[in-house]
Amino acid sequence: MLNQSRVGVVSTMTMVAFLVPVLASVYLSWRESYAxxxxxxxxxxxxxxxxxDEISGQLEEGADTLQADGLAPCSPQEVKLMRQIDLxxxxxxxxxxxxxxxxxxxxxxxxxxxxxxxxxxxxxxDVSEYSIPGRQTKTPHPLxxxxxxxxxxIVDPNLVLDIATESPDVELAVVDSSSGKSGRVAALxxxxxxxxxxxxxxxxxxxxxxxxxxxxxxxxxxxxxxxxAATPQGYIDRxxxxxxxxxxxxxxxxxxxxxxTLWLMARIHSSFPTMLRRAIREESFYVLYQPVIExxxxxxxxxxxxxxxxxxxxxxxPDFFIPQAEQCGLIQLITERVLDLVAxxxxxxxxxxxxxxxxxxxxxxxxxxxxxxDAMDRFLEISGASxxxxxxxxxxxxxxxxxxxAKTIGALRAKGFSVAIDDFGTGYSSLACLQTLPLDxxxxxRAFVDTIHAGGTTxxxxxxxxxxxxxxxxxMVAEGVETExxxxxxxxxxxxxxxxWQFGRPMELEPLCQRLQLQASAEAAMLFA
Ligand code: C2E
Ligand code: CA
Ligand code: CA
Numbered sequence: 197m198l199n200q201s202r203v204g205v206v207s208t209m210t211m212v213a214f215l216v217p218v219l220a221s222v223y224l225s226w227r228e229s230y231a232x233x234x235x236x237x238x239x240x241x242x243x244x245x246x247x248x249d250e251i252s253g254q255l256e257e258g259a260d261t262l263q264a265d266g267l268a269p270c271s272p273q274e275v276k277l278m279r280q281i282d283l284x285x286x287x288x289x290x291x292x293x294x295x296x297x298x299x300x301x302x303x304x305x306x307x308x309x310x311x312x313x314x315x316x317x318x319x320x321x322d323v324s325e326y327s328i329p330g331r332q333t334k335t336p337h338p339l340x341x342x343x344x345x346x347x348x349x350i351v352d353p354n355l356v357l358d359i360a361t362e363s364p365d366v367e368l369a370v371v372d373s374s375s376g377k378s379g380r381v382a383a384l385x386x387x388x389x390x391x392x393x394x395x396x397x398x399x400x401x402x403x404x405x406x407x408x409x410x411x412x413x414x415x416x417x418x419x420x421x422x423x424x425a426a427t428p429q430g431y432i433d434r435x436x437x438x439x440x441x442x443x444x445x446x447x448x449x450x451x452x453x454x455x456x457t458l459w460l461m462a463r464i465h466s467s468f469p470t471m472l473r474r475a476i477r478e479e480s481f482y483v484l485y486q487p488v489i490e491x492x493x494x495x496x497x498x499x500x501x502x503x504x505x506x507x508x509x510x511x512x513x514p515d516f517f518i519p520q521a522e523q524c525g526l527i528q529l530i531t532e533r534v535l536d537l538v539a540x541x542x543x544x545x546x547x548x549x550x551x552x553x554x555x556x557x558x559x560x561x562x563x564x565x566x567x568x569x570d571a572m573d574r575f576l577e578i579s580g581a582s583x584x585x586x587x588x589x590x591x592x593x594x595x596x597x598x599x600x601x602a603k604t605i606g607a608l609r610a611k612g613f614s615v616a617i618d619d620f621g622t623g624y625s626s627l628a629c630l631q632t633l634p635l636d637x638x639x640x641x642r643a644f645v646d647t648i649h650a651g652g653t654t655x656x657x658x659x660x661x662x663x664x665x666x667x668x669x670x671x672m673v674a675e676g677v678e679t680e681x682x683x684x685x686x687x688x689x690x691x692x693x694x695x696x697w698q699f700g701r702p703m704e705l706e707p708l709c710q711r712l713q714l715q716a717s718a719e720a721a722m723l724f725a
Pocket of ligand 2: 500589
């Protein structure tokens, strides 16, 4: 039953692991298409805004020139001047003189005055806007007249709106936002909806999805007008297809890899006890030794035992399999195997250096089991070592796990083994609880040693830990020392022992024996020198 529900959970998680990247890729395709289409639509609106600005500038300049020259209204000289203004202005079809809503003459000559009727709207710049019907100007559509003072610019709205767009059915319009649809200054396409005129106050531009269109609006504050560009929403959907072609297969691939990894991990986890038992039987575990040195003399005084698991696929790190073994209650099998391996190696070290100190890692559950005491007796028997040669390392969690742990630790210390706290400060206990623990040695975790920098910016925590250990008269071993300045700092602060890549990586029995032998020979030579 339990197995069935486990299978159910794993299947659901695998499915989710597959679906999440796929759905994420669909969402990404949509978002990317929306962003692209939005930037295009906004670009059209901004282009239109620039054109309106240009017209505004040309109108103002024309009015100023006409005003400054003070020529007789509609005189040949003034008509000539207007022609020059007209030729120099890209969007102005013709320049004109206007008085009381009547065009008196244009840059194309003096004809009968043309009454324009009431202005359609008056903008913020005191610019009035009129329409001249197409039949009067012989154009297929009405022209616009913008008047400022006595000067008027005749503008073809279709020329202003003639912007190159990526697709044909983009709606472009310049509208008077206050008067809605009736205030259209110029528009291409009939679809300007009154909803599009509602723009949040104080925003210069905004884009919305409305009535099947992606609508970008840009304010023209000096004209009191709004420029609108609208692209059919269908364009976004069309673009999604283009992104989806590569994003969705990529999502499916990621989902597949994720689901497969999850499924494999679940399989490894479920078959872990079997794999572990087989590994013990097949002697797939072996140990490496990381030298521990005395900082003052740089002499190797011992080593920490680090277990490894060699499988047919890869070498597994203890960070992965130790927690798993703890979880399924099989850590003792590993500890027994490690003790066995070390008991056979240790005599080699002791023959070279009888004071050699071996440090062995123990788990919380090892310390809860009184059989550990017998196992340690057997270890001494096989290795021929004395308890002073052995240090047992337990993590902070192991120390605090249960009262029975403290009892086992007490019994081990009574037998003469020294006990170290490993990874101190990385868990949840405070510095203050250090004084309550039955301890001989404190291992300064790599996380703290890492904070020691050559420039002097060292975490205060390291200082505190060292001070506290001195006060409690604890031996100290700094872990993970990788640089000379770190070693120097530790030495200056009275830390006696250290291990780390600066002094030696975890190594096999033989190279460590050779190193010890060389050291012993050098010491002997010094003694007899
Ligand atoms: P740990 O006891 O803190 O061991 C030190 C870890 O730091 C080792 O990783 C070692 O290889 C690594 N190390 C040493 N010097 C340096 C350095 O200078 N720089 C860096 N970056 N790393 C350094 P490893 O061997 O992977 O062991 C990981 C952990 O697995 C150990 O942490 C220990 O908690 C656990 N472990 C290892 N062997 C055993 C064992 O036999 N029994 C138990 N219960 N746990 C073990
Ligand atoms: Ca350790
Ligand atoms: Ca550690």
